[in-house]
Amino acid sequence: MNPISGLLFFVLIGAGALILGMGTAFGGLRLPLGGLLVVLGGLAPLALLMIDQWERVVVLRLGRFQGAKGPGLFWIIPFIDRVAVRIDQRIQTIAFGAEKALTKDTVPVDVDAVIFWQVHDPERAALEIADYRVAIAQVAQTSLRESIGSTPLTSLLSERKKVDEKLREEIGRKTAEWGVAVISVEIRDVAIPLSLQDAMSRQAQAEREREARVILGAAEKQVAQQFLEAADTYSKNPAALQLRAMNIIYETTKERGATILIPTAMVDAMNPGGVLGLVNSANPSSTPGAAPGPWGKTS
Known part of the structure; x- marks a missing residue:
């Protein structure tokens, strides 16, 4: 019961009780008028609803879609109209992940990600799918596994922004039919086996040593060239x-x-x-x- 309908409830009930208790002041209209006010007061919490700014309610009339109401105050017909579902239209998040998923080069990884989404069509979100929250989580997890399976480990680690954008497009394409828009998808962590971490560390160290030796050789070549030019200058x-x-x-x-x-x-x-x-x-x-x-x- 919202404050407005509660106030209306007490006002109508009080007025009806007052009329019923006033004896012959209203003559023959005392019982009908007082009874009507009492009934209206009892139905006020069911007929007058108030919805917050970020919410929408889907109203069904005799089982048929009547409309998405809100925000603010609105009336429904008690026992004929009913609120089927309340939908929050603020941006929401769902954390999901994939364990022991194989990359394109058959490396097992554990990936954690988060999806930011928003309901932009309350009618479709209420009528097209039973539970859009569960469906979004399942679609996100499935799409993440598919993306991991088609991406090499090096790309998954170094090109994370591209993987995020690819996931956003793929999940958004599937959830658009439910009135849900995917704002962004972000991979938070990629965990690889410890043995592979050690091998990658040795490979990176070898690459750095090779680059250092190449740079040192180039520097020695430049120094030798400078010595030759200096010797030529001194001889002349x-x-x-x-x-x-x-x-x-x-x-x-x-x-x-x-x-x-x-x-x-x-x-x-x-x-x-x-x-x-x-x-x-x-x-x-x-x-x-x-x-x-x-x-x-x-x-």
Whole structure:
């Protein structure tokens, strides 16, 4: 009994009882009028119904569909009309799963998922199927197993969004006939056997090691190429070689308290003339007819 029909019940019953108890005030209409008010008061809770904003009720009149009523207050004819079912039109969820389902590459997995759905046609939800909640859960579980069986394990793990969308379309196509719209389907967890987890972990580690070695080899190749280019530059420009030698000595001696022993040959190498002599001795063809001396001078 809703508050409005309850209030109407007490008002009509009270008015009828008052008229019946007033003696000859209404004359011959006392009994009929008072009795009518009492009867109407007793029927008020059955005739005046109130439905919340998110609900709809399916009303049958003598067994035939009369309409989907609500929200708010509405009247029905007692004993002729009846409310067959109340339907909640808010978004609802059902958790479902598949245990020991085989993927396309015959890997057993346990999958947990959740479906978000909403009744958009109360008439069809009430008349087309006996229990749409149970039917949605069964269809969702069956569709999940079918999707797992047609999907490899790697795709099931890495392309979960695509699997979710495929499930939503498949389940929505089946439930549309019942007036139910599937908003989304989300896979929450995919559990695989422990032995397979260990094998996949070793495979991933091997892949990472292979990539690391490839990157290291590429880096060494780049370094070797840079060394070759530097050697070519030094061979063509002795001044660059001298500056590099001076930079090496500076970098070595810039720390305080360090004592560096430098061979005389290295000191002589700092002399531009010595550097040129070393370069010329390495390339005798650069000075035709001249034999290089021991100190870089022609004899």
